[in-house]
Amino acid sequence: MPKTWNIKIDNYFQANPNCIIATAHVDSFPIDLPLEPNIREPNRKSATYRQIFDSLTTQSEKFFSRHSGIVLSANIVKSSKTSLELEVKEASEGGSDGIINGAHTVLAFEQAKNYKYDLTQARVKVTIHIGLTEESAKDIALASNTTTPVDSRSKVNARGDYKFIKQYLAHLEQKEYRKFRIAYYQNQSGAPRNAQCNVTHLLKLLYCLDRNKYNPDGNKRTKHPAGMSIPSNITDTERERLTALLPLLSQALWIEQRLYEIIQEHISNPRRKGVNDLASIDIRKTTLLPDSKYSFGFGAPTDLALPIIASYRVFLDQDYKWIIPFDQFAEDFLQQLWTNSFRKYLVSEKTAGNTVGTKISRNQEIWESLYISAQSYLNQHLMKMVNSSKSESEAKVTQGRKGRVQAGKK
Known part of the structure; x- marks a missing residue:
């Protein structure tokens, strides 16, 4: 009533x-x-x-x-x-x-x-x-x-343009038994001010996996999502694009969460006691991620995980389907990125006295380097799959020949 x-x-x-x-x-x-x-x-x-x-x-x-x-x-x-x-x-x-x-x-x-x-x-x-x-x-x-x-986010929300995202997250909460903390508008009660919990951050996670828009092999200028801007008006075309990307949100959130866990492990066991050797990682602060299960004892730039998430788009086809099942490569690939390049990048910036901050969003070199690493990893993985398939085929052929020889002897 x-x-x-x-x-x-x-x-x-x-x-x-x-x-x-x-x-x-x-x-x-x-x-x-x-x-x-x-x-x-x-x-x-x-x-x-x-x-x-x-x-x-x-x-x-x-x-x-x-x-x-x-x-x-x-x-x-x-x-x-x-x-x-x-x-x-x-x-x-x-x-x-x-x-x-x-x-x-x-x-x-x-x-x-x-x-x-x-x-x-x-x-x-x-x-x-x-x-x-x-x-x-x-x-x-x-x-x-x-x-x-x-702020423009509040205006977009007031127009109802985030409704399709809210509906998808509500479905995801029920399906995967999780709870999200997302701020859709200014001064929203019950939502943290942490930048990673802003709805615009969710959009950036999705944009990073848009292999059709951001393709270094294409002729477009937008080879990487570096320096991406969030539209102040979600058009029907943009909504259609985001709707196609939404099924990838769980994987994007997982990549960010696992990167933060790896960083937490790294700063919890430093090479030199009491020394944090990673640029822009502030151990005096805390970070909350959109999934309410994840909170970390350090502050990090909002866009820190974006170049890594963007490299995963190498493993997607034109219909945004994984070429290799995500669970089969995601953890191993992330560990390789961290060990071989990303940790070294953060350490070198700290040694040089630099902060990463928002600069990481515009650093074309780091986006390109991680993308190339992903291509190399995918090629190696596919070669292993081809060689494994050949071995299985040869084994079947050999087994078949042995069977025919034995039948002839009888």
Whole structure:
């Protein structure tokens, strides 16, 4: 059943049949309205919040003239001279009602009440849109003026463009009994701020395995995913491409997780006690990965694993199927990459006093070197398979000849 909230008002007018604008009392304003239409959650540490809170608590009687107001969405509004009753349908009920813009303001109301500030003179302008569709509510949320910039990820999420990823991850959680921690928008509660848990990081993992777009043997300029940028708008074509890559996400996550485990083992057993010889690996920090099972006792650049993951695309065909079963080569190949090149790269950078950081995303040499290593490994593996197949065929032929000879003797 839809819930109802009451807003005490001084006056209101009907701007149009589906929009009411009112002067509302702050001291009784409902602070538990849903945030569903809003494109980000409020952050009490932000400058926006602090400015609103200071304005409200220092000269509350002037708050109405100093503040742009709150924008709400409701399914139905019943009005009287002194109050507005809002019927709100939440997301679980198929609605998209609640706070469209002004979540920081409502948070300031809550905090001021908790600190027992006198808000009886404070008023706020409230604009209420009635009967909006989910698409219209999100469109208004995106268009609303905000005093601080909204990151592009939040805008993409507000448009619903990440929905297909969320659905796939929900399916993966059930199928593989795992839990993901992914931040889809700014200040998302319950999601870590760790960059590896950002939805854009998941997209980068997938892009690294796109052997059709990033192909050194082709004529395109994009030979490697080095310096890749995440689109601010997921088109139908882009969604189709990502949907084809999604089945590879589990393997991409596994490669990153195993690399971090190898690094953890390396710094836990250093050649010289107390010395970390790997560039940009900070033993004073921690790292969380998207799969909630994995946390590590060191900080690492967000893009650290990308060149290694990208080298695995050598083992994919044009339909994004593994040429060799992933489980048969993944661990051995990763160990070879680590021992023969990647560890040496991180050690040499540390010795030279350099940090890897975001530079690894643009370092064409490391992407090329790991890709060549993957090609060499694949060729060797295929040769072994061919030689093994020949040996088996020869053995069958020899066995057949022996059988015929023995039959002739009889």
